Amino acid sequence: MTTIQTPLQVFLxxxxxxxxxxxxxxxxxxxxxxxxxxFNDGRDLMDYLFNADAxxxxxxxxxxxxxxxxxxxxxxxxxxxxxxxxxxxxxxSTSSSDEDIENTFIEGANIYIKKPNDFSELKKVIKGVFxxxxxxxxxxxxxxxxxxxx
Amino acid sequence: MKFLGLYKNTQIFKxxxxxxxIVIGYIAKVFYTQMQKLDDSVELIANSNKTQYELExxxxxxxxxxxxxxxxxxxxxxxxxxxxFSNRGEIEGCLQNLRRIAATNPIKIKDVDSLNNxxxxxxxxxxxxxTIQKSKQKNNPELYVxxxxxxxxxxxxxxxxxxxxxxxxxxxxxxxxxxxxxxxDSIISAFLLVMLSFSILLLSFNKMNxxxxxxxxxxxxxxxxxxxxxxxxxxxGFGHWKFNLDTNKFTFxxxxxxxxxxxPNTFEPNLESATKFLHPDDFKQAIETHKQSLIDxxxxxxxxxYVLVDGSVKYIMTVGSFTKNSSGNxxxxxINYDITAQYKKTLEIEENNKQLKDINAELExxxxxxxxxxxxxxxxxQMFISRLEENEFELLTENGKDYFTKIRSSAxxxxxxxxxxxxxxxxxxxxxxxxxxxxxxxxEQCIHEMSLSIEERKxxxxxxxxxxxxxxxxxxxxxxxxxxxxxxxxxKENSTPKIVIKSDKNFIKxxxxxxxxxxxxxxxxxxxxxxxxxxxxYADKIFLLFKRLETESKYTGxxxxxxxxxxIVENHNGCIMVKSKVNVGTKFSIFFPK
Numbered sequence: 001m002t003t004i005q006t007p008l009q010v011f012l013x014x015x016x017x018x019x020x021x022x023x024x025x026x027x028x029x030x031x032x033x034x035x036x037x038x039f040n041d042g043r044d045l046m047d048y049l050f051n052a053d054a055x056x057x058x059x060x061x062x063x064x065x066x067x068x069x070x071x072x073x074x075x076x077x078x079x080x081x082x083x084x085x086x087x088x089x090x091x092x093s094t095s096s097s098d099e100d101i102e103n104t105f106i107e108g109a110n111i112y113i114k115k116p117n118d119f120s121e122l123k124k125v126i127k128g129v130f131x132x133x134x135x136x137x138x139x140x141x142x143x144x145x146x147x148x149x150x
Numbered sequence: 151m152k153f154l155g156l157y158k159n160t161q162i163f164k165x166x167x168x169x170x171x172i173v174i175g176y177i178a179k180v181f182y183t184q185m186q187k188l189d190d191s192v193e194l195i196a197n198s199n200k201t202q203y204e205l206e207x208x209x210x211x212x213x214x215x216x217x218x219x220x221x222x223x224x225x226x227x228x229x230x231x232x233x234x235f236s237n238r239g240e241i242e243g244c245l246q247n248l249r250r251i252a253a254t255n256p257i258k259i260k261d262v263d264s265l266n267n268x269x270x271x272x273x274x275x276x277x278x279x280x281t282i283q284k285s286k287q288k289n290n291p292e293l294y295v296x297x298x299x300x301x302x303x304x305x306x307x308x309x310x311x312x313x314x315x316x317x318x319x320x321x322x323x324x325x326x327x328x329x330x331x332x333x334x335d336s337i338i339s340a341f342l343l344v345m346l347s348f349s350i351l352l353l354s355f356n357k358m359n360x361x362x363x364x365x366x367x368x369x370x371x372x373x374x375x376x377x378x379x380x381x382x383x384x385x386x387g388f389g390h391w392k393f394n395l396d397t398n399k400f401t402f403x404x405x406x407x408x409x410x411x412x413x414p415n416t417f418e419p420n421l422e423s424a425t426k427f428l429h430p431d432d433f434k435q436a437i438e439t440h441k442q443s444l445i446d447x448x449x450x451x452x453x454x455x456y457v458l459v460d461g462s463v464k465y466i467m468t469v470g471s472f473t474k475n476s477s478g479n480x481x482x483x484x485i486n487y488d489i490t491a492q493y494k495k496t497l498e499i500e501e502n503n504k505q506l507k508d509i510n511a512e513l514e515x516x517x518x519x520x521x522x523x524x525x526x527x528x529x530x531x532q533m534f535i536s537r538l539e540e541n542e543f544e545l546l547t548e549n550g551k552d553y554f555t556k557i558r559s560s561a562x563x564x565x566x567x568x569x570x571x572x573x574x575x576x577x578x579x580x581x582x583x584x585x586x587x588x589x590x591x592x593x594e595q596c597i598h599e600m601s602l603s604i605e606e607r608k609x610x611x612x613x614x615x616x617x618x619x620x621x622x623x624x625x626x627x628x629x630x631x632x633x634x635x636x637x638x639x640x641x642k643e644n645s646t647p648k649i650v651i652k653s654d655k656n657f658i659k660x661x662x663x664x665x666x667x668x669x670x671x672x673x674x675x676x677x678x679x680x681x682x683x684x685x686x687x688y689a690d691k692i693f694l695l696f697k698r699l700e701t702e703s704k705y706t707g708x709x710x711x712x713x714x715x716x717x718i719v720e721n722h723n724g725c726i727m728v729k730s731k732v733n734v735g736t737k738f739s740i741f742f743p744k
Contacts, residue, residue, distance in 0.1 A: 018530055018533075019530075022533055022537075094522065094525055094526050094529060095522055097522075115529060116529075116533075117528075117529045117532040117533060117536075117565065118532065118536045119533055119536040119537050119540060120536060120540070121536075122533075
C-alpha cells in the first residue's frame with residue numbers, strides 16, 4: 001500500500017469550495033504523481049471510508065470546522081477503527097488555537113497545518129507534506145514537530 | 151503579703167473556725183472540771199469544819215461532864231449529876247456525825263473508833279469515881295488514884311482531839327493553796343484561749359463579710375454580663391439555645407424568639423417548638439443533623455430556612471457544640487444567627503457573577519469571531535490576491551497595478567491587526583500562574599528571537615542586571631518583544647537604534663499612575679531608546695487600544711502593541727509609564743512587585 005510506484009492517494013475533506021479549488025490547483029501545480037479525492041464535509045468523507053471496497057488514502061487532509069460532522073469527530077472515528085491505521089491524517093484548518101492543536105494531537109492526528117494566506121506558500125506546504133518521511137515523522141511524533149511549518 | 155494571701159484563702163478560715171470551736175469546747179470542758187473540783191474542795195472544807203466543830207463539841211461536853219463530876223465530889227450535891235445521861239446521848243450524836251462525815255475514809259473511821267474507845271474508857275472512869283464517891287467512905291485513897299487516872303485520860307483525849315483538829319486545819323490550808331493556784335492558772339489560760347478564739351471568730355466574721363461582698367459584686371457583674379450578653383445578642387442578631395442531654399430539656403434565649411419574629415418566651419422550649427418554623431424542605435435534614443450529633447457529639451453547622459408567622463423566609467445559620475455544665479450534665483449549646491441579608495447578598499453576587507461570566511463568554515465569542523471568522527474571508531482575499539499576482543498581475547495597467555498593491559498591503563495590515571487583537575484578548579483573559587523567572591535570561595531570549603529585525607535595523611540592544619521576578623513567561627516575553635520592536639520601529643532613520651534594558655539602581659520611591667511605588671516592594675526596570683520620541687503630553691495615550699501617535703505610513707502598526715504591554719504589566723500587579731522627548735528618545739519604566 002505504501003509502495004512508491006502506486007500513485008499517492010490524497011483525500012481532502014473541506015466544506016469550503018474555494019479552499020478545495022486552491023488545494024487541487026496547488027496539487028496540480030506541483031506536478032507530483034498522486035490521486036486527489038475531494039469531500040464536501042465530514043459526513044461525505046466518513047460515508048465513503050466506511051464503504052467496504054473504498055480505496056483508502058495515504059494522506060487525509062482534514063478541515064476542522066465542517067457542517068454535519070466536524071473534523072475532530074471524523075478524526076476520532078477513523079482512529080477508533082483499525083482498518084484505517086495506516087492513514088496519515090493532516091489537520092488543515094484556519095484556526096491555530098492551542099485548544100484545536102492540543103485536541104487533534106491527543107486524538108491521533110499526525111500533523112497540523114494552518115491554512116496559508118498565500119498560494120505559493122500553500123504549494124510549499126503540500127510539497128513538504130508529500131515529501132515527508134512519514135515513517136520517521138510517526139516514530140518521532142511529539143508536540144513540537146506536530147505543528148507544521150515550512 | 152503571705153499573711154494577706156492566707157487571709158484571702160477561705161479554706162484556711164474554715165479550718166481556723168473549726169479549731170476555734172474545738173478550743174472553745176475544750177475550755178468549756180476544762181471549766182466544768184475546774185468547777186467540779188471547786189465543788190469538791192468546798193465540800194471537803196465544809197466536812198473539815200464540821201469535823202472540827204463536832205470534835206470541839208465533844209471536848210466541851212466531856213469537859214462539862216468532868217466539871218459536874220468534880221463539883222459533885224466536892225459539894226456532894228446530886229443536882230450536878232442530872233445531865234449525866236443527856237450528855238452521854240449528845241456524845242453519841244457527835245460520834246455518829248463524825249462517822250457520817252468520815253463516810254468511807256478508813257483512816258478517819260479508825261480515828262473515830264479510837265476516839266470512841268477513849269470516850270468509853272473515860273466514862274468508865276467517871277462511873278468508877280462516882281461509885282467510890284457514893285460509897286461514903288471518907289478519904290478513900292482509891293478516889294485519888296482514879297482522879298489522877300481520869301486527868302491523864304482527859305489529857306490524852308484532849309491531845310488526840312486537838313491533833314485531829316490541827317490535821318484538819320492543815321488539810322484545809324493545803325487544799326486552799328493548791329486550789330488557789332489551779333484557779334489562777336486556769337483563769338489565765340481560759341482568758342487567753344477565749345481571746346484567741348474570739349479573734350479568730352472576729353477574723354472569720356470579717357472574712358465572711360468580705361466574701362459575701364465579693365460574692366455580691368460577682369453576682370452584680372454576672373447580672374450585668376448577662377444583660378450585656380442579651381443586648382449583644384439582640385444587636386448582633388444572635389440567639390442561643392441549650393439542650394441538656396441528661397434531662398432532655400431545652401432552653402432558648404430571648405433573642406432566639408426574636409429571630410423567629412416572636413416575643414421572648416412565646417412558646418415552650420422543646421424540639422417540636424424549635425422546629426415548628428422550619429422550612430418544610432429543611433425539616434428532615436435539621437432533625438437528622440441534630441439527632442446524629444446527639445450520638446457522635448460532633449459539632450454541627452447548618453444553614454436552615456425558617457418560615458416566620460408573617461410568611462417571610464429567614465436564613466438562619468445554626469452551629470452547635472457539646473460541653474458539660476457545673477452539675478456534670480452533657481449540654482449541647484447552639485448559636486443561631488440571621489444570615490438572610492448576607493445570604494441574599496451572596497445570591498445577588500452569584501447572580502452578578504453569572505451575568506459577568508455570560509458577558510465574558512460573549513466577549514470571548516466575539517473575540518473568536520473577530521480573530522477566527524474574520525480571518526477566514528481575509529485569508530481567501532489574500533489567497534486570491536496571490537493567485538492574481540502570480541498569473542494576472544502583468545496584464546494590469548500601471549494604475550491597476552498600483553491599486554492592486556494597495557489592496558494587498560491593506561489586506562496584510564488587516565491580518566496583522568486581527569492577529570494582534572487575538573493576542574490582546576488572550577493576554578487580557580490570561581490565567582495568572584506566576585512562576586519565578588530570571589529576567590536576564592528571558593530578555594536575552596527575546597533578543598535572540600528578534601535578532602533578524604534587530605540586524606535589519608542595525609540596532610544594538612543591551613541588557614544589564616535584571617532581577618528575578620514572579621511572572622507569566624510568555625507574557626513577559628511578549629512585553630519585551632513589543633517594547634523592543636516599538637523602539638526599533640520608531641528609531642531615527644539616520645542613526646543606529648540603541649536600546650538599553652536595565653534595572654534602575656537609583657530607584658527609591660516613584661509615582662506611577664497616582665500610586666507610589668517604593669524599592670522595598672518593587673523592582674523598577676527601564677527600557678531606554680534613542681528614537682524619535684514624542685511629546686510628553688501624549689504619554690498617557692500611547693497605552694490605549696488602537697491609539698497611534700504616528701500616522702505616517704512608514705511607521706506601520708496597529709495600536710495594540712503597547713496596550714498589550716500595559717495589560718501584561720497589570721496582569722503582574724505592576725505599573726508601566728513612559729517619558730519621552732521629541733528627537734531624543736523614549737524611556738519606559740516598569741514596576742514589578744518583588
